Amino acid sequence: MKKDNNNLNNFAYLKRKTHSDENYFLTIFDDSGMHTVNISELNKKLITFGSSPDSDIVLNSDNVDFDQGYFELTDFGLLAVNTSKNFPIVGNNNKFFDDLYLSEGGFIKIINPNLPTVQGVVIIMSIAKNLDEWKQ
16 A cells, blocks of 8 residues: 655645755665765755665665665655665654655654564755754
């Protein structure tokens, strides 16, 4: 059963695209620790993520599919899409979804449904002019 975020109008006030001097940052917490990716610098509309070395964003965890999903830069902002059947993604409201728009400070968590007590992967989205601004 597809779980999605069809209520764009209800969340429109949370979403915004970056301004010309801003970037989308994804801060990732996985088995290798914390790292941040400036996805605006990738200059791609679709940004893949998963444990595959061919992914645009490689996630280091046994609790992530090879091709877990992708992020899409849209007119509404950043859309996270889960394409995995093995590892669900939970959003800000602790509900499972197949696609979800991320707002400033929004996050997704990839979990292993067979081992719910095992730490999953958390990805937090932020918008800033530079990484130093985000850290503050």
